[in-house]
Amino acid sequence: MDNPFSIEYAVAPHQLIDREEEVRQVKQALTQAGKLFMIGPRRFGKTSILIAAEEALPKRRARVIHLNVQSFTSIEQLVRGLIAATAKFAPNAQQAARMVKDIFTSLQPGVTYNPEKSTFQVTLGVKSRPEEQPAPLLVEALNQIEEYAQAAKYTIGVILDEFQEILKLGGPEIENQLRSAVQLHRHVGYVFAGSETSLLQDMINNPARPFYRLGLPLFIKSIPRPDFASAIVQGFAGLGCVVPDAALTTLFELTEDVPYYVQLLAKTAWDRAEQQSWRELTPSLVAEVFQSLVQLFDPIYANQWVGQTTNQRKVLSAIAQGHTQKLTSQQFLRAFDLSSGTIHKALQSLESVHLLRREVAGTEIQYRLEDPLFKGWVLRFVQDQRD
Numbered sequence: 001m002d003n004p005f006s007i008e009y010a011v012a013p014h015q016l017i018d019r020e021e022e023v024r025q026v027k028q029a030l031t032q033a034g035k036l037f038m039i040g041p042r043r044f045g046k047t048s049i050l051i052a053a054e055e056a057l058p059k060r061r062a063r064v065i066h067l068n069v070q071s072f073t074s075i076e077q078l079v080r081g082l083i084a085a086t087a088k089f090a091p092n093a094q095q096a097a098r099m100v101k102d103i104f105t106s107l108q109p110g111v112t113y114n115p116e117k118s119t120f121q122v123t124l125g126v127k128s129r130p131e132e133q134p135a136p137l138l139v140e141a142l143n144q145i146e147e148y149a150q151a152a153k154y155t156i157g158v159i160l161d162e163f164q165e166i167l168k169l170g171g172p173e174i175e176n177q178l179r180s181a182v183q184l185h186r187h188v189g190y191v192f193a194g195s196e197t198s199l200l201q202d203m204i205n206n207p208a209r210p211f212y213r214l215g216l217p218l219f220i221k222s223i224p225r226p227d228f229a230s231a232i233v234q235g236f237a238g239l240g241c242v243v244p245d246a247a248l249t250t251l252f253e254l255t256e257d258v259p260y261y262v263q264l265l266a267k268t269a270w271d272r273a274e275q276q277s278w279r280e281l282t283p284s285l286v287a288e289v290f291q292s293l294v295q296l297f298d299p300i301y302a303n304q305w306v307g308q309t310t311n312q313r314k315v316l317s318a319i320a321q322g323h324t325q326k327l328t329s330q331q332f333l334r335a336f337d338l339s340s341g342t343i344h345k346a347l348q349s350l351e352s353v354h355l356l357r358r359e360v361a362g363t364e365i366q367y368r369l370e371d372p373l374f375k376g377w378v379l380r381f382v383q384d385q386r387d
Protein backbone atom coordinates (compact mmCIF):
# COMPACT_ATOMS: atom_id res chain seq x y z
CA MET A 1 0.00 0.00 0.00
CA ASP A 2 1.31 3.50 -0.87
CA ASN A 3 1.92 5.99 1.90
CA PRO A 4 -0.94 8.53 1.61
CA PHE A 5 1.13 11.41 3.01
CA SER A 6 3.39 13.51 0.88
CA ILE A 7 6.34 15.80 1.43
CA GLU A 8 7.06 16.33 -2.22
CA TYR A 9 8.08 19.77 -3.44
CA ALA A 10 4.41 20.75 -3.54
CA VAL A 11 1.36 18.54 -3.07
CA ALA A 12 -0.59 17.42 -6.12
CA PRO A 13 -3.88 19.32 -6.48
CA HIS A 14 -5.98 16.24 -5.63
CA GLN A 15 -4.08 15.92 -2.33
CA LEU A 16 -4.54 19.54 -1.33
CA ILE A 17 -6.31 19.86 2.01
CA ASP A 18 -8.56 22.90 2.55
CA ARG A 19 -7.41 26.10 0.70
CA GLU A 20 -10.55 26.46 -1.46
CA GLU A 21 -10.74 30.19 -0.80
CA GLU A 22 -7.03 30.76 -1.49
CA VAL A 23 -7.24 28.79 -4.74
CA ARG A 24 -10.31 30.81 -5.75
CA GLN A 25 -8.52 34.11 -5.17
CA VAL A 26 -5.47 33.04 -7.18
CA LYS A 27 -7.67 31.86 -10.06
CA GLN A 28 -9.56 35.13 -9.99
CA ALA A 29 -6.39 37.25 -10.13
CA LEU A 30 -5.00 35.18 -13.00
CA THR A 31 -8.14 35.27 -15.12
CA GLN A 32 -9.35 38.78 -14.32
CA ALA A 33 -6.07 40.68 -14.53
CA GLY A 34 -5.86 41.18 -10.76
CA LYS A 35 -2.73 41.87 -8.74
CA LEU A 36 -2.40 39.56 -5.77
CA PHE A 37 0.38 39.27 -3.20
CA MET A 38 0.43 35.86 -1.57
CA ILE A 39 2.41 36.03 1.62
CA GLY A 40 3.11 33.19 4.01
CA PRO A 41 5.83 31.53 6.05
CA ARG A 42 8.09 28.86 4.60
CA ARG A 43 6.55 25.44 4.05
CA PHE A 44 2.96 26.55 4.57
CA GLY A 45 1.78 25.44 1.12
CA LYS A 46 2.04 28.53 -1.10
CA THR A 47 3.39 26.72 -4.16
CA SER A 48 0.80 23.95 -3.72
CA ILE A 49 -1.99 26.56 -3.85
CA LEU A 50 -0.50 28.16 -6.97
CA ILE A 51 -0.28 24.83 -8.76
CA ALA A 52 -3.81 23.84 -7.76
CA ALA A 53 -5.16 27.16 -9.05
CA GLU A 54 -3.32 26.83 -12.33
CA GLU A 55 -4.51 23.25 -12.84
CA ALA A 56 -8.10 24.19 -12.09
CA LEU A 57 -8.28 26.66 -14.96
CA PRO A 58 -9.85 25.43 -18.20
CA LYS A 59 -6.98 23.88 -20.17
CA ARG A 60 -7.79 25.24 -23.60
CA ARG A 61 -8.50 28.83 -22.71
CA ALA A 62 -6.25 29.66 -19.78
CA ARG A 63 -2.84 31.16 -20.42
CA VAL A 64 -0.60 31.05 -17.38
CA ILE A 65 3.11 31.76 -17.06
CA HIS A 66 4.38 30.27 -13.81
CA LEU A 67 7.97 31.02 -12.79
CA ASN A 68 9.94 30.53 -9.62
CA VAL A 69 12.19 33.59 -9.37
CA GLN A 70 14.57 31.66 -7.12
CA SER A 71 15.55 29.34 -9.95
CA PHE A 72 17.06 32.18 -12.01
CA THR A 73 20.42 33.81 -11.45
CA SER A 74 19.84 37.03 -13.38
CA ILE A 75 17.04 39.20 -14.72
CA GLU A 76 18.10 38.32 -18.23
CA GLN A 77 17.70 34.63 -17.48
CA LEU A 78 14.28 35.34 -15.93
CA VAL A 79 13.24 37.14 -19.11
CA ARG A 80 14.34 34.14 -21.16
CA GLY A 81 12.26 31.95 -18.84
CA LEU A 82 9.28 34.23 -19.39
CA ILE A 83 9.63 33.94 -23.15
CA ALA A 84 10.08 30.16 -23.00
CA ALA A 85 6.86 29.92 -20.95
CA THR A 86 5.03 32.11 -23.46
CA ALA A 87 6.23 29.86 -26.30
CA LYS A 88 4.14 27.06 -24.76
CA PHE A 89 0.97 28.95 -25.73
CA ALA A 90 1.67 28.22 -29.40
CA PRO A 91 -0.33 25.36 -30.92
CA ASN A 92 2.87 23.54 -31.86
CA ALA A 93 6.66 23.84 -31.63
CA GLN A 94 7.03 25.09 -35.21
CA GLN A 95 4.76 28.04 -34.60
CA ALA A 96 6.33 28.88 -31.24
CA ALA A 97 9.42 30.54 -32.70
CA ARG A 98 7.33 32.74 -35.00
CA MET A 99 4.93 33.60 -32.20
CA VAL A 100 7.51 34.74 -29.66
CA LYS A 101 9.29 36.78 -32.34
CA ASP A 102 6.00 38.57 -33.00
CA ILE A 103 5.25 39.17 -29.33
CA PHE A 104 8.68 40.16 -28.10
CA THR A 105 9.70 42.17 -31.15
CA SER A 106 12.25 44.43 -29.50
CA LEU A 107 14.01 41.57 -27.68
CA GLN A 108 14.62 39.57 -30.87
CA PRO A 109 14.28 36.15 -29.25
CA GLY A 110 15.48 32.93 -30.86
CA VAL A 111 13.71 29.73 -29.83
CA THR A 112 14.71 26.09 -30.16
CA TYR A 113 12.56 23.20 -29.01
CA ASN A 114 13.87 20.26 -27.05
CA PRO A 115 11.39 17.45 -27.83
CA GLU A 116 12.81 15.09 -25.19
CA LYS A 117 12.12 17.48 -22.34
CA SER A 118 9.25 19.36 -24.06
CA THR A 119 11.01 22.62 -23.22
CA PHE A 120 12.03 25.69 -25.17
CA GLN A 121 15.52 27.13 -25.20
CA VAL A 122 15.54 30.90 -25.65
CA THR A 123 18.28 33.31 -26.70
CA LEU A 124 17.94 37.08 -26.76
CA GLY A 125 19.10 39.17 -29.68
CA VAL A 126 19.17 42.19 -27.38
CA LYS A 127 21.13 42.10 -24.16
CA SER A 128 21.19 44.58 -21.34
CA ARG A 129 24.30 46.68 -21.64
CA PRO A 130 26.70 46.19 -18.73
CA GLU A 131 26.50 49.85 -17.69
CA GLU A 132 22.71 49.72 -17.42
CA GLN A 133 20.42 48.04 -14.89
CA PRO A 134 18.86 44.88 -16.41
CA ALA A 135 15.37 45.79 -15.16
CA PRO A 136 14.19 47.42 -18.43
CA LEU A 137 14.42 44.03 -20.16
CA LEU A 138 11.87 42.56 -17.79
CA VAL A 139 9.58 45.57 -18.00
CA GLU A 140 9.82 45.46 -21.78
CA ALA A 141 8.93 41.76 -21.85
CA LEU A 142 5.92 42.24 -19.54
CA ASN A 143 4.70 45.24 -21.55
CA GLN A 144 4.85 43.16 -24.69
CA ILE A 145 2.89 40.36 -23.04
CA GLU A 146 0.24 42.96 -22.13
CA GLU A 147 0.06 44.19 -25.73
CA TYR A 148 -0.20 40.64 -27.01
CA ALA A 149 -2.97 39.74 -24.54
CA GLN A 150 -4.89 42.87 -25.46
CA ALA A 151 -4.65 42.12 -29.18
CA ALA A 152 -5.59 38.46 -28.67
CA LYS A 153 -8.52 39.52 -26.45
CA TYR A 154 -7.76 37.27 -23.54
CA THR A 155 -6.15 37.54 -20.15
CA ILE A 156 -2.75 36.10 -19.40
CA GLY A 157 -1.82 35.16 -15.84
CA VAL A 158 1.72 35.60 -14.57
CA ILE A 159 2.76 33.84 -11.36
CA LEU A 160 6.07 34.84 -9.84
CA ASP A 161 6.80 32.50 -6.93
CA GLU A 162 9.54 33.45 -4.40
CA PHE A 163 9.00 37.00 -5.61
CA GLN A 164 11.18 38.58 -2.91
CA GLU A 165 14.20 37.17 -4.81
CA ILE A 166 13.59 39.72 -7.56
CA LEU A 167 15.31 42.33 -5.42
CA LYS A 168 18.46 40.22 -5.36
CA LEU A 169 18.41 39.87 -9.13
CA GLY A 170 17.46 43.41 -10.07
CA GLY A 171 18.50 45.61 -7.16
CA PRO A 172 16.27 48.30 -5.62
CA GLU A 173 15.53 49.81 -9.06
CA ILE A 174 13.46 46.83 -10.07
CA GLU A 175 10.63 47.64 -7.65
CA ASN A 176 10.02 51.03 -9.23
CA GLN A 177 10.26 49.81 -12.76
CA LEU A 178 8.01 46.81 -12.24
CA ARG A 179 5.36 48.87 -10.54
CA SER A 180 5.16 51.42 -13.28
CA ALA A 181 4.58 48.65 -15.81
CA VAL A 182 2.34 46.33 -13.81
CA GLN A 183 -0.07 49.01 -12.61
CA LEU A 184 -0.98 49.87 -16.19
CA HIS A 185 -1.63 46.30 -17.28
CA ARG A 186 -5.30 45.50 -17.84
CA HIS A 187 -4.91 42.18 -19.65
CA VAL A 188 -2.28 40.49 -17.51
CA GLY A 189 -3.08 39.21 -14.01
CA TYR A 190 -0.24 38.90 -11.52
CA VAL A 191 0.22 36.69 -8.50
CA PHE A 192 3.36 37.53 -6.57
CA ALA A 193 4.05 34.87 -3.95
CA GLY A 194 6.77 34.83 -1.39
CA SER A 195 7.91 33.68 1.98
CA GLU A 196 10.15 36.36 3.36
CA THR A 197 7.18 37.64 5.23
CA SER A 198 8.45 40.87 6.72
CA LEU A 199 10.16 41.96 3.51
CA LEU A 200 7.11 41.27 1.35
CA GLN A 201 4.78 42.93 3.84
CA ASP A 202 7.00 45.98 3.79
CA MET A 203 7.01 45.99 0.00
CA ILE A 204 3.24 46.35 -0.19
CA ASN A 205 2.56 48.18 3.05
CA ASN A 206 5.21 50.86 3.18
CA PRO A 207 4.00 54.07 1.48
CA ALA A 208 7.59 54.88 0.57
CA ARG A 209 7.97 51.75 -1.55
CA PRO A 210 6.80 51.37 -5.14
CA PHE A 211 4.55 48.35 -4.60
CA TYR A 212 2.52 50.14 -1.92
CA ARG A 213 -1.15 49.14 -2.32
CA LEU A 214 -0.59 47.91 -5.84
CA GLY A 215 -2.71 44.86 -5.18
CA LEU A 216 -4.50 42.87 -2.51
CA PRO A 217 -2.64 40.71 0.00
CA LEU A 218 -3.50 37.08 0.61
CA PHE A 219 -2.01 35.80 3.84
CA ILE A 220 -1.41 32.06 4.03
CA LYS A 221 -2.11 30.66 7.48
CA SER A 222 -1.98 27.13 8.83
CA ILE A 223 -4.55 24.62 7.64
CA PRO A 224 -7.51 24.30 10.07
CA ARG A 225 -6.91 21.31 12.36
CA PRO A 226 -10.27 19.59 11.71
CA ASP A 227 -9.54 19.49 7.96
CA PHE A 228 -6.03 18.13 8.41
CA ALA A 229 -7.26 15.73 11.12
CA SER A 230 -9.81 14.02 8.91
CA ALA A 231 -7.21 13.49 6.18
CA ILE A 232 -4.85 11.94 8.73
CA VAL A 233 -7.53 9.71 10.26
CA GLN A 234 -8.50 8.55 6.77
CA GLY A 235 -4.87 7.88 5.80
CA PHE A 236 -4.33 5.62 8.81
CA ALA A 237 -7.73 3.93 8.40
CA GLY A 238 -6.31 2.28 5.28
CA LEU A 239 -3.95 0.38 7.61
CA GLY A 240 -6.70 -0.47 10.08
CA CYS A 241 -5.04 1.90 12.57
CA VAL A 242 -7.18 4.34 14.56
CA VAL A 243 -5.98 7.82 15.49
CA PRO A 244 -7.65 9.21 18.63
CA ASP A 245 -8.05 12.98 19.10
CA ALA A 246 -5.32 13.09 21.73
CA ALA A 247 -2.78 11.74 19.22
CA LEU A 248 -3.87 14.32 16.64
CA THR A 249 -3.43 17.11 19.18
CA THR A 250 0.08 15.88 19.98
CA LEU A 251 0.88 15.72 16.28
CA PHE A 252 -0.28 19.30 15.63
CA GLU A 253 1.42 20.67 18.73
CA LEU A 254 4.80 19.07 18.01
CA THR A 255 4.77 20.29 14.42
CA GLU A 256 3.28 23.68 15.39
CA ASP A 257 0.70 23.26 12.61
CA VAL A 258 3.27 23.83 9.86
CA PRO A 259 1.76 21.81 6.97
CA TYR A 260 5.06 20.36 5.75
CA TYR A 261 6.02 19.05 9.20
CA VAL A 262 2.49 17.75 9.85
CA GLN A 263 2.82 15.70 6.66
CA LEU A 264 6.38 14.60 7.47
CA LEU A 265 5.40 13.36 10.94
CA ALA A 266 2.24 11.66 9.65
CA LYS A 267 4.17 10.05 6.80
CA THR A 268 6.90 8.69 9.09
CA ALA A 269 4.36 7.45 11.63
CA TRP A 270 2.40 5.75 8.85
CA ASP A 271 5.52 3.82 7.72
CA ARG A 272 6.11 2.63 11.29
CA ALA A 273 2.44 1.73 11.71
CA GLU A 274 2.59 -0.37 8.56
CA GLN A 275 5.83 -2.16 9.48
CA GLN A 276 4.77 -2.90 13.07
CA SER A 277 1.05 -3.42 12.44
CA TRP A 278 -0.06 -0.73 14.88
CA ARG A 279 -3.78 -0.78 15.63
CA GLU A 280 -3.80 2.59 17.37
CA LEU A 281 -1.60 5.64 17.05
CA THR A 282 -1.25 6.85 20.64
CA PRO A 283 0.13 10.27 21.70
CA SER A 284 3.28 8.60 23.04
CA LEU A 285 3.87 6.82 19.71
CA VAL A 286 3.52 10.19 17.94
CA ALA A 287 6.07 11.69 20.33
CA GLU A 288 8.40 8.73 19.79
CA VAL A 289 8.27 9.11 16.00
CA PHE A 290 8.87 12.85 16.37
CA GLN A 291 11.98 12.16 18.46
CA SER A 292 13.23 9.71 15.85
CA LEU A 293 13.01 12.50 13.25
CA VAL A 294 14.85 14.89 15.57
CA GLN A 295 17.53 12.22 15.91
CA LEU A 296 17.71 11.75 12.16
CA PHE A 297 18.62 15.41 11.67
CA ASP A 298 20.91 15.54 14.72
CA PRO A 299 24.18 16.23 12.84
CA ILE A 300 22.58 19.14 10.98
CA TYR A 301 21.00 20.68 14.07
CA ALA A 302 24.16 20.23 16.14
CA ASN A 303 26.07 22.06 13.42
CA GLN A 304 23.48 24.84 13.34
CA TRP A 305 23.70 25.20 17.12
CA VAL A 306 27.50 25.35 17.13
CA GLY A 307 27.35 28.15 14.57
CA GLN A 308 25.37 30.46 16.89
CA THR A 309 26.72 33.07 19.31
CA THR A 310 26.01 32.64 23.01
CA ASN A 311 23.26 35.27 22.87
CA GLN A 312 21.64 33.66 19.85
CA ARG A 313 21.64 30.31 21.67
CA LYS A 314 20.03 31.91 24.71
CA VAL A 315 17.30 33.36 22.51
CA LEU A 316 16.72 30.08 20.66
CA SER A 317 16.42 28.07 23.83
CA ALA A 318 14.14 30.66 25.47
CA ILE A 319 11.78 30.63 22.49
CA ALA A 320 11.88 26.83 22.26
CA GLN A 321 10.86 26.71 25.91
CA GLY A 322 7.80 28.81 25.22
CA HIS A 323 8.99 32.40 25.78
CA THR A 324 7.66 33.48 22.41
CA GLN A 325 6.39 36.97 23.28
CA LYS A 326 7.57 40.11 25.09
CA LEU A 327 11.20 39.26 24.42
CA THR A 328 12.28 42.84 24.94
CA SER A 329 10.60 43.22 28.34
CA GLN A 330 12.84 43.93 31.34
CA GLN A 331 11.62 40.76 32.99
CA PHE A 332 12.72 38.60 30.09
CA LEU A 333 16.06 40.36 29.66
CA ARG A 334 16.88 39.88 33.33
CA ALA A 335 15.84 36.23 33.37
CA PHE A 336 18.06 35.42 30.38
CA ASP A 337 20.84 37.86 31.17
CA LEU A 338 20.52 39.84 27.94
CA SER A 339 20.46 43.56 27.17
CA SER A 340 17.96 45.27 24.88
CA GLY A 341 20.73 45.86 22.32
CA THR A 342 21.88 42.25 22.23
CA ILE A 343 18.36 40.82 22.02
CA HIS A 344 17.53 42.95 18.98
CA LYS A 345 20.71 41.94 17.26
CA ALA A 346 20.21 38.25 18.06
CA LEU A 347 16.57 38.25 16.90
CA GLN A 348 17.45 40.02 13.69
CA SER A 349 20.27 37.70 12.72
CA LEU A 350 18.30 34.57 13.64
CA GLU A 351 15.43 35.79 11.50
CA SER A 352 17.69 36.62 8.57
CA VAL A 353 19.09 33.07 8.46
CA HIS A 354 15.58 31.60 8.74
CA LEU A 355 16.03 30.01 12.14
CA LEU A 356 13.30 32.24 13.54
CA ARG A 357 10.03 33.42 12.13
CA ARG A 358 8.23 36.48 13.37
CA GLU A 359 4.45 36.60 13.42
CA VAL A 360 1.73 38.73 14.91
CA ALA A 361 -0.52 37.15 17.52
CA GLY A 362 -3.36 39.56 18.32
CA THR A 363 -1.45 42.77 18.95
CA GLU A 364 1.75 41.08 20.10
CA ILE A 365 4.82 40.16 18.08
CA GLN A 366 5.58 36.49 18.55
CA TYR A 367 8.61 34.46 17.55
CA ARG A 368 8.84 30.81 16.62
CA LEU A 369 11.62 28.53 15.52
CA GLU A 370 10.98 28.11 11.81
CA ASP A 371 11.68 24.38 12.00
CA PRO A 372 9.68 22.59 14.72
CA LEU A 373 12.12 19.65 14.59
CA PHE A 374 14.96 22.01 15.45
CA LYS A 375 12.82 23.27 18.32
CA GLY A 376 12.54 19.64 19.46
CA TRP A 377 16.32 19.29 19.18
CA VAL A 378 16.97 22.47 21.21
CA LEU A 379 14.55 21.33 23.94
CA ARG A 380 16.29 17.97 24.14
CA PHE A 381 19.69 19.65 24.27
CA VAL A 382 18.60 21.99 27.08
CA GLN A 383 17.16 19.02 28.97
CA ASP A 384 20.37 16.98 28.55
CA GLN A 385 22.41 19.90 29.89
CA ARG A 386 20.25 19.98 33.01
CA ASP A 387 20.47 16.23 33.68
Ligand SMILES: Nc1ncnc2c1ncn2[C@@H]1O[C@H](COP(=O)(O)OP(=O)(O)OP(=O)(O)O)[C@@H](O)[C@H]1O
Pocket residue numbers: 006007008009010011015016017018019040041042043044045046047048049195223259260261263264
Ligand atom coordinates in the same frame (compact mmCIF):
# COMPACT_ATOMS: atom_id res chain seq x y z
N1 LIG B 1 -3.01 22.24 1.55
C1 LIG B 1 -2.15 21.26 1.85
N2 LIG B 1 -2.55 20.00 2.00
C2 LIG B 1 -1.70 19.03 2.32
N3 LIG B 1 -0.38 19.20 2.50
C3 LIG B 1 0.10 20.44 2.37
C4 LIG B 1 -0.74 21.54 2.02
N4 LIG B 1 0.01 22.64 1.95
C5 LIG B 1 1.26 22.26 2.22
N5 LIG B 1 1.34 20.95 2.48
C6 LIG B 1 2.58 20.22 2.84
O1 LIG B 1 3.64 21.14 2.88
C7 LIG B 1 4.64 20.83 1.89
C8 LIG B 1 5.21 22.09 1.32
O2 LIG B 1 4.25 22.73 0.49
P1 LIG B 1 4.66 23.88 -0.53
O3 LIG B 1 5.92 23.54 -1.21
O4 LIG B 1 3.46 24.18 -1.34
O5 LIG B 1 4.90 25.07 0.52
P2 LIG B 1 5.58 26.49 0.27
O6 LIG B 1 4.91 27.43 1.21
O7 LIG B 1 5.57 26.83 -1.18
O8 LIG B 1 7.06 26.17 0.77
P3 LIG B 1 8.41 27.01 0.50
O9 LIG B 1 8.35 28.17 1.43
O10 LIG B 1 9.49 26.02 0.90
O11 LIG B 1 8.43 27.39 -0.94
C9 LIG B 1 3.93 19.92 0.91
O12 LIG B 1 4.83 19.03 0.29
C10 LIG B 1 2.98 19.18 1.82
O13 LIG B 1 3.66 18.15 2.50
Ligand SMILES: [Mg+2]
Pocket residue numbers: 046047048161
Ligand atom coordinates in the same frame (compact mmCIF):
# COMPACT_ATOMS: atom_id res chain seq x y z
MG1 LIG C 1 7.15 27.33 -2.49
